[in-house]
Amino acid sequence: MGILEVKGVNKRFGGLQALSNVNLSVAENSLHAIIGPNGAGKSTLLNCFVGKLIPDTGSVMFNGESLLGRKPHEINQMGISRVFQTPEIFTDLTVMENVMISCFAHRDGAFRLHPFETVAHETDIIEQAEKMLLDVNMADKRNMHSASLSRGDKRRLEMAMCLAQEPRLLLLDEPTAGMARADTNNTIDLLKEIKEKRDITMAIIEHDMHVVFSLAERITVLAQGTPLVEDTPENIKGHPKVKEAYLGETV
């Protein structure tokens, strides 16, 4: 029984069958990659995990509880964090404030009215946020305005924000999209480090095979809304079906 269990998920957009009968099991503490050509339904599937989309049929279970019909913030509070393709951070705020928001959300839950406490007096939150920034090597940038960060730093910051919540499952949507090779390698190292340091399950959607094969423990290949194969990276590499699916694309 995996921590994330997807059974028989279908999703239609008008005339387009975006997902058809998707079954997927992500084992606890694994790093599971979902790959596939453009339009294979990777992002649709991810959106079904986080509450942005509701599948037409099928079930999505996290840790034995159904995710269907729950709002994004409820799903997050259950222990699922998400990294976006383009880093989603609070650009008006400082790096430190960004991370602190995550720490507050983790400590206080989805809503707490605390208008008369003072951020500056929340020593445990500050400590925790500083530790997270250390973890992603951004402690020196804590007071920077996050809008002025480089793309790679924004990604790190987003990662720190997600980790601050101590999620059980981290979803990564093409975390290296649009990055230079050096940044990509840094990100790979960062993810590896994170994985080593804590008990965390990661599900990664990725285009870049270099990233996938450097990281993944298991890989599901998605094509035209259906899982083709699920196997270890070694087995996927030479799989004929995968080659077929990627025909015309650089593997």
Place this chain on the structure above:
Amino acid sequence: MDAIILQILNGLDKGSAYALIALGLTLIFGTLGVVNFAHGALFMIGAFVAVTVQRLLGLSFEQIDPDKTDFLGNPLKVKMTYVESWFGPEVGGTIVDWSVPVAVIIAIPIMLLVGYVMERGLIKHFYKRPHADQILVTFGLAIVLQELIKYFYGANPIQTPAPSVFKGSFDFGVLVGFDPNAIIYPYWRLVYFAFAAVVLGGVFAFLRYTTFGMVVRAGMADRETVGLLGINIDKRFTIMFGLAAAVAGIAGVMYTPILSPNYHMGMDFLVLSFVVVVVGGMGSLPGAVAAGFLLGILQSFASMNEIKSLIPGIDQVIIYLVAIIILLTRPRGLLGRAGVMED
């Protein structure tokens, strides 16, 4: 029954004014992404073009009439318009009489120019600015424009009559089998409705069947891609702004015989037209037109005694009530797209 038909006619008439203003507003928002609070002022400027034309045509010189005296007991100066003295009382009188239709023709180039100057001089610099800034700067502009008009034309409403041919009303009921006098409707309001239909049809045809229109529509959907195709979309958008200004302006000209223009008519229409646009769905042209007519007709019905006696004051709030209901049941208005103006 006749009362209902009359209210539908009233609603169509009100609706065509709303639709014309909302159309321009939506055009500007859809193409340029600018929330233009000065759009009501454009309507008002159009109306004052009519006033100006009427005054210019009515320009006169004075002759002293020795037989009459004025209020202080001095000999009365009688006025004679230049137009009449040039063309003779017959032709000249007709020209003066037709000042509103004449003003429509004159208003088009003036409004295109006003729109062009506004876009190039001010709006252009606000494409990348937040909507709040756009609202504030155009609101400031609207105040400035209305105060200038007030400075030169005063605060009183100014009577701008329709040509005398269109005075009086038309027994519409007899045509469709009612008793005489059951449904009579002023000629000018019928003209206004027809005029609005032609303008709305013209704008839609223009957007649909010309290359220019196609580019603009594509630009409304996805500005960046169209820009990538090497098409100078900015220049076309400038023209669109002029066009929207012209539509608002001539709508204002034609409305003057119905509503004597005053300097604050732009602000009076502004809130209403924004409600119309939002109910229609931001950025949707058919939505704006549909919402204009819908709200016009509903407002007319809410003004009926039968309904007012059931719910007192309903005519005061109906527009807002409908707007609230529609926005709560249809998140993006009647025909709006997702993701527009929701940040």
Place this chain on the structure above:
Amino acid sequence: MSTSNFTRRGLMKTGAATGAGLALPTIFTSAASAFTNEPTGDTVTFGFNVPQTGPYAEEGLDELRAQELAVEHINGMGDGGMLNTFSSKALDGTGILGKKVDFVTGDTQTKTDAARASARSMIEKDGVIMINGGSSSGPAVAVQALCQEAGIISMAGLTHSNDTTGKDRKRNGFRHFFNAYMSGAALGPVLKEVYGTDRRAYHLTADYTWGWTQQESIQASTEAIGWETVNNVLTPVGAGDFSSYITPVLNSGADVLILNHYGGDMVNSLTQAVQFGLRDAEANGKNFEVIVPLYSELMAAGAGENIQGVYGSMNWNWQLQDEGTKAFVKSFGEKYGFPPSGSAHTCYVQTLLYADAVARAGSFNPCAVVEALEDFEFDGMGNGPTLYRAEDHQCFKDVLVMKGAENPTSEYDNLEIVEITPVEQVTYAPDHPMFGGAEASLGECNDGT
């Protein structure tokens, strides 16, 4: 744009004279003076609170012109205007009680709040001893109540609602202008004469307090001459397009439409009623008629030829032929180039009446002024013999019934006087039910101490 040329040098002098300040710091509370804003220098300041922005701005500006003219006359400049015809001769053209009159202006925006704010600033900042002007009943009532609290005199401008001297009457407040009841009482007999007794009236009424009181008054007086009231429909203020209220009229069985609207609303509703053919129509075998109970020059000009033959009432019109009117029209016309409006007349007269009352009382103390004005009878101010009634501070005088002129010779004579209704006919008891009944009371005079 009016530029008054007279005030300039004169004001420089008065300004300099009051500049004699106190050398040593003195501390005193407001209670130390005998009454609010007691004038101590050699000038006294009036506050002219009129709409300078908003829909009634033109009316307000005309009031301002008249008020400036009044100050000029009180200070002995110009030709003296109505001071020459005024029955009281307490004013001699040297200011009031030896003090020159100075004035400040404020903008009411025709809003209750703004009018109060502007009045308060004139009282607190400029130290005015009285406030005059205004163009709507809501602000008039509010300003009157404020003056009562502050302990100065309020001379209302154009306010036609019964409430001003009815349920909202105040000891420190005075109204020269006529009211809705008087309009009805004056119009009734004339309407009976021209339209007969068998008429069915349909009211369109602006949906706020003034509209309601006028409708109530007109309904009462038309029913008194035998007319039937078919319907009374309330219309939103500033509706603009009245078509949906006008279309049901023709098939309602009514043969008279009464428009209880004012200003821009009236211009639009009348224009649109004419467009919908009401004035050409026949109903119940009679010509359909439209009546506008309260006329003003502003509305007449805005409605243009649509007012031709339409009956209404006015407080005063420049075409009157008495000596007072002639004197006022002459000095106003020579200064500004056009005849004064009715609201200008009211504000002019109110300013003179206040100044005269102070002169007669020999004191600026508001309570002394109230005493001087109460039951004061005067003449020569354009309305014939007039009484400022003590019980409600309402002026009682003749009322004009007007009609839109068929052949106006200029833009200023588009209304003509049909009848001057004598004062007896418009007089009512101070405890009339439309005026707050027996409960209404002026309260005590307040001088601010």
Place this chain on the structure above:
Amino acid sequence: MKLLGLSAKDTRFLLIVIFLTLATPVLLQPFPENSGLATFNAGYPDLMQRFAIFGIFAIGFNILFGLTGYLSFGHAAFLGVGSYTVVWMYKLLDYNVVWGLPLAVVTSGVFALLIGFVSLRRSGIYFSILTLAFAQMSYNLAYSVLTPITNGETGLQVYRSDAQVLLGANEPTSPHFFGLVMSKSTKLNLGDWQFTFNNGYYFTAIIAIIVFYISLRIFRSPFGLMLRAIKTNQTRLNYTGINTRPYALAAFVISGMYAGLAGGLMAAMDPLAGAERMQWTASGEVVLMVILGGAGTLMGPILGAGFIKYFENIFSKINDQILQGWFAWMPDWLSGLLIEISHFFVGKSWHLTLGLLFMLVVIFLPGGLVEAGQRIARLFKKKPPEDKDPGHHPQPAPHVAE
């Protein structure tokens, strides 16, 4: 020095605000009574009270708009509710403002909760139009159908026939706070200067300082941080496990309560409540105040409110007579010309000046007057300036239409 849970910097800032507020009657009276410039003096009770009241209104609005970015066009409705509540308490109980003011905060809070709950189901301009629609409905009804409750156009006021069950024999018959009569002033004459110290102003000013302090605490609280996060990125906030709607609703209700308090204070200074204060233009005015001053900054809303009220009350009163006084020393043709030009900008044309100023501020100073202050401060200091306003800097938001 640290006070009341504030950082040293914030304490200093608060002390400056307290000083400025308490010294207002002196600071706003810079010109001698009889000088030509006395027109520009603003140290009279009505205007000073308005500065404080609209300052409170704008501070509250800033908590919603400045922090969360939700642009409400209907906050004047809460102002009106507050005013009506207080006047009703005068009518029912007595003139002591102690009953009305807390109730005004409560009723406007309840009102804001209802309207906010519905309106916050939508965002962006849809939210703005919903709030506008609710406020316009309130105004239209208050002006007409609800006249029995609101007294319509005339405005709600106290009549002698009203119950006033608590009214004691020697109690003041105008608004007071346990006998402290709002309209009473003490005047101080110092040479040619006259200063007015008004009870009502100080009452309002002390409340304004308290609510400013509350807003300062909110800005510095985790709650304030969440609100700022809402403005920046709602998506991320949702995926961080935060339910944004209750936060936004709380901000909406708090700002509605500020508006209700401001409305209540208006009625406490002047016991009359007019329907016009609920009109959309009144809602628009507070938007203009906040943006003009600098949205999202602490000081901006107060500056904006002061600026607009100063304009409305001072510029509108400059008439020909005053202009002639100023220009009297010039040759006639020149003074005539200057007066003609001035006609465009002062007196009855003050709206025009205000409109132009808005445009100039928005075009050249997107951060409002606070930004102007910072730029000026930078001119005078070589080293990077310490922020005069410790609120966060307004950032140009991205173009959001796409």
